Amino acid sequence: MMTKVGEVLLLLLLPAFVPHTDGTRYSLPGKPTEIKCRSPEKETFTCWWKPGSDGGLPTTYALYYRKEGSDVVHECPDYHTAGKNSCFFNKNDTVIWVSYNITVVATNALGKTYSDPVDIDVVYIVKPHPPEKLEVTVMKDQGWPFLRVSWEPPRKADTRSGWITLIYELRVKLEEEESEWENHVAGQQKMFNIFSLRSGGTYLIQVRCKPDHGFWSEWSSTSYVKVPECKTSKKCLFSGKSDEVFSALVVSDFPPTTSNYEDLLVEYLEVYVPEQQELMVDEGKDHDGCLKSIGSASDSDSGRGSCDSDNLLMDKSGAAKEEQQQQNQEGDQIGTETQGPKEAWEKETMLCANEDVVSPDASSKKVKTWPSVFSPVTPYSPSPLDPHNSLEMHKQNCLSDTQFPPGSPSSDHCIKKALQSSYWEVCFNNNQPYPQTDVHQQLQAHSDRNISAINDGNVPSNLLLPTRMTEYVEVQRLNEENKVLLHPIPSGHSREKACSWVGHRDNYSKVKGVNSDNVLLLQRDVVEEESMEMAGAAESCYTSSIAINTPKPTTCSHIALPVQEERVLAVSGYVDTATMFSLDT
Amino acid sequence: HRRCSCSVALLQTTVLYINPTRLDAAPLCTNAEAGCHVLSLANLFDRVIQHSARMHGISNDLHSEFELYFLPSKNQVGRVSRNCHTNSVSSLMSPEAFLAPGSAEWRLMKDYELLYCFRRDSNKVQNYLKILKCRIVPEDGC
Numbered sequence: 001m002m003t004k005v006g007e008v009l010l011l012l013l014l015p016a017f018v019p020h021t022d023g024t025r026y027s028l029p030g031k032p033t034e035i036k037c038r039s040p041e042k043e044t045f046t047c048w049w050k051p052g053s054d055g056g057l058p059t060t061y062a063l064y065y066r067k068e069g070s071d072v073v074h075e076c077p078d079y080h081t082a083g084k085n086s087c088f089f090n091k092n093d094t095v096i097w098v099s100y101n102i103t104v105v106a107t108n109a110l111g112k113t114y115s116d117p118v119d120i121d122v123v124y125i126v127k128p129h130p131p132e133k134l135e136v137t138v139m140k141d142q143g144w145p146f147l148r149v150s151w152e153p154p155r156k157a158d159t160r161s162g163w164i165t166l167i168y169e170l171r172v173k174l175e176e177e178e179s180e181w182e183n184h185v186a187g188q189q190k191m192f193n194i195f196s197l198r199s200g201g202t203y204l205i206q207v208r209c210k211p212d213h214g215f216w217s218e219w220s221s222t223s224y225v226k227v228p229e230c231k232t233s234k235k236c237l238f239s240g241k242s243d244e245v246f247s248a249l250v251v252s253d254f255p256p257t258t259s260n261y262e263d264l265l266v267e268y269l270e271v272y273v274p275e276q277q278e279l280m281v282d283e284g285k286d287h288d289g290c291l292k293s294i295g296s297a298s299d300s301d302s303g304r305g306s307c308d309s310d311n312l313l314m315d316k317s318g319a320a321k322e323e324q325q326q327q328n329q330e331g332d333q334i335g336t337e338t339q340g341p342k343e344a345w346e347k348e349t350m351l352c353a354n355e356d357v358v359s360p361d362a363s364s365k366k367v368k369t370w371p372s373v374f375s376p377v378t379p380y381s382p383s384p385l386d387p388h389n390s391l392e393m394h395k396q397n398c399l400s401d402t403q404f405p406p407g408s409p410s411s412d413h414c415i416k417k418a419l420q421s422s423y424w425e426v427c428f429n430n431n432q433p434y435p436q437t438d439v440h441q442q443l444q445a446h447s448d449r450n451i452s453a454i455n456d457g458n459v460p461s462n463l464l465l466p467t468r469m470t471e472y473v474e475v476q477r478l479n480e481e482n483k484v485l486l487h488p489i490p491s492g493h494s495r496e497k498a499c500s501w502v503g504h505r506d507n508y509s510k511v512k513g514v515n516s517d518n519v520l521l522l523q524r525d526v527v528e529e530e531s532m533e534m535a536g537a538a539e540s541c542y543t544s545s546i547a548i549n550t551p552k553p554t555t556c557s558h559i560a561l562p563v564q565e566e567r568v569l570a571v572s573g574y575v576d577t578a579t580m581f582s583l584d585t
Numbered sequence: 586h587r588r589c590s591c592s593v594a595l596l597q598t599t600v601l602y603i604n605p606t607r608l609d610a611a612p613l614c615t616n617a618e619a620g621c622h623v624l625s626l627a628n629l630f631d632r633v634i635q636h637s638a639r640m641h642g643i644s645n646d647l648h649s650e651f652e653l654y655f656l657p658s659k660n661q662v663g664r665v666s667r668n669c670h671t672n673s674v675s676s677l678m679s680p681e682a683f684l685a686p687g688s689a690e691w692r693l694m695k696d697y698e699l700l701y702c703f704r705r706d707s708n709k710v711q712n713y714l715k716i717l718k719c720r721i722v723p724e725d726g727c
Contacts, residue, residue, distance in 0.1 A: 097671070097705055123708060160727055162719035163712070212638070213645070213708065 027055040029106035032115040038127045038215070041156040042096060042164055045089050045122050046082040049104045049115065057108035063087040068099035096123050126214035129154035131168060131190075131207045136225040145227055147172075147194040151207050154217070166209040169216070175202040175224070199230035630718035637714050641707035648704040651697060669702035671709045 030052020039045035051061060063076035076087035100122075104115040133152040138145050153159045153166055167188055171181040186192045186207075197203070203226075206219040685691060719727035 097709055121705070123712075160719070162715035162717075162727055165715060212711075213641070 026057055026110060027053075028111045029053065029055045029057075029059045029108045029113045031113050032061060032104040032106050035102060035104055035115060035118045037100075037102070037118070037120050037122075037125050039094070039122050039125050040127065040129055040154075041158065042123060042126050042211070043091050043158075044094050045120075045125065046086055047076075047089075047102060047120075048082070048086045051085055052106060052113065054106075055108050055110060057110065059106050059108040061085060062105045062107065064103050064105065066101045067095065068101070094122055097121065124213055126164070126211045128157050128164070128166060128209055128211060128214070128217045130217045130220040131209050132220070134205065134207055134220050134223045136203075136205050136223045138225060138227055144195070145197050145199065147197065147203065147205070147225060147227075148191065149194065149205055149207070149223075150191045151220070152190065153209065157209075157211075165212050167212065168207055168209045170205060170207040171219070172203055172205050174198065175204055197227045199227055202226045625722075627718070627722040627724060630714065630722060634711065634714045634718065637707065637711040641704070641711050644700065644704040644707045648700045651700050655693060656697060668698070669705050671706045 032049045032051055034050040035047060036049075037045055037047040047063065049061070049063070051059070063079075064073050065076070066073050076089075077093050078088040078090065079086065081088040098121065100120050101117050102120065103117045106113045106115075131151040132154055134149070135151070136147055136149050139148050140146070149170060151168070157164045157166060159166055165188065168186040168190065169183060170186055170192055171183045172194055173179045173181045184192060184194075194203075202224060205223045205225065206221075208217045208219045210216045
């Protein structure tokens with residue numbers, strides 16, 4: 001009996017002890033992993049996977065997919081075009097804005113192993129090819145050499161029709177051991193200028209691109225360029241540190257005032273930073289969704305002209321008279337109030353100004369002030385101005401309302417003009433006047449006077465940004481005279497005591513409803529505390545509107561806005577008041 | 586059942602003010618007071634596209650954060666049918682059918698679908714506007 005059992009046991013265990021002929025054990029294939037899909041032009045795409053172990057047996061791989069909303073399973077149409085362990089979807093098989101659910105199966109003689117499924121939407125997996133035809137030339141501007149870099153978008157990407165929008169980034173470094181790459185975002189431009197070169201040095205330049213929602217391409221092939229040696233001793237760029245070079249540039253008549261470069265989209269800005277004066281070269285005006293500016297040679301008020309160092313570096317006394325004349329010629333009813341409440345305004349500006357503010361500080365000697373901010377393009381400077389800093393500074397640039405007589409509680413609610421939204425959407429368009437609404441004209445008129453008066457003439461009124469840039473201005477409330485008080489949209493910076501800020505993170509107005517007069521009732525939930533000065537309302541409800549003919553506010557400060565048409569947005573719809581009102585007639 | 590009509594409303598708003606047959610400037614002020622500037626169509630497009638980009642950025646953030654914090658597992662993602670505003674084809678499957686209506690899960694999926702659609706719709710709107718602009722007012726950027 002025992003022996004029989006033993007025999008059976010032995011028989012059962014025997015296969016385990018008999019080695020296979022080749023010495024390996026077979027098993028199911030390993031799970032395919034790391035499924036990655038990319039599309040170079042938003043018209044086709046490819047998926048790659050990483051095979052697992054083959055289990056010792058020949059293993060084949062198959063890719064299956066399902067489109068959203070459908071139960072039908074398809075197999076990969078093309079396993080070869082994109083190489084091993086890949087699947088290529090051509091134009092016919094690629095649908096945008098539709099979710100693909102993709103699974104890869106490994107099969108060998110023993111069975112199948114499925115990968116984890118992956119969901120993709122082609123529109124979010126775009127990784128373009130690198131830009132092409134990178135060209136670098138050395139050019140000279142009044143003896144100073146600079147590099148002009150230009151390139152083309154990758155061939156397959158359809159930027160001409162607007163199907164893809166690409167933004168570019170380039171990087172430069174000297175051909176020597178310890179130098180680091182210096183990156184510059186060029187926005188949608190296909191050209192870029194690099195200044196502050198070391199004479200005699202050789203530079204390496206590469207460029208890459210990215211769609212607005214997608215991945216960066218690989219860096220293009222490198223271009224090499226050698227900067228000629230400097231011969232004249234006077235204007236020579238010695239091979240020192242870049243900031244030394246920059247200070248040399250600032251002293252001279254750089255940036256160029258002669259506009260030889262009509263096609264250049266380069267804007268020259270000078271920003272006054274305490275302790276430090278830096279030259280910002282605003283090369284691009286782009287950020288996500290922000291389109292490049294349209295340089296128009298015919299526009300006399302292109303920002304370039306105003307940025308000329310001639311205008312900025314103005315003598316105090318000389319400018320003051322000029323400003324007065326300019327104002328008097330303006331012809332509207334601005335009058336000559338500038339001298340009177342000027343001190344009060346200055347005082348309020350001081351109250352509102354923070355320490356780091358780029359405000360026309362009357363006490364500074366020569367103010368090279370640009371009281372506004374542009375898109376956060378990295379300026380070409382050795383220690384670039386942090387875009388965030390400049391935003392902070394400009395937000396705190398506070399202009400008081402001329403409507404308030406001095407000494408009134410105007411210091412509690414001075415008008416602060418939002419010169420930049422917190423989403424960096426601002427573009428510097430050359431030929432683009434601000435959308436003219438009644439209200440904005442009022443504001444613009446005020447700010448004209450304000451800046452000239454407060455600056456003591458340091459900044460001429462033709463430098464005013466409102467005439468040139470897209471701004472988001474948030475309305476704080478109405479005062480008694482149905483004038484609009486504005487305040488900028490701060491994000492997380494401290495509030496001054498003298499000014500009442502209403503801190504919002506969002507500047508969207510939720511539509512509360514429509515009343516019987518077809519008036520759009522807006523509502524806003526205020527997140528942070530605010531000081532309510534309107535009729536002592538204790539509730540934290542708040543609305544914003546641009547007033548044209550609005551009734552007096554009620555205690556709850558629900559300000560109504562007349563809607564032009566019967567087009568009423570859904571109750572849960574969000575209205576961007578800036579949009580609404582700038583498009584309204 | 587909330588529907589986010591933001592992107593559609595935005596598109597409606599822009600379409601109402603853009604008349605593609607007229608290529609001249611669209612005046613924004615009726616009374617021709619001094620200093621009343623007229624915007625070009627290209628300019629108008631630029632602004633609208635900026636807004637749509639902003640809209641999409643926000644919707645993208647919303648969607649990512651929702652996925653990150655509120656979705657315990659991604660199992661249902663693939664099976665969700667997208668009844669997005671900009672979809673022309675109505676889908677057959679709906680995850681809500683498998684969940685008890687009114688339950689927390691059901692609400693979660695509804696919210697997720699809303700954000701998913703908002704993101705997709707705003708992306709479509711943005712893309713559409715860019716193409717429209719290049720077709721109507723071609724310029725260097727196109």
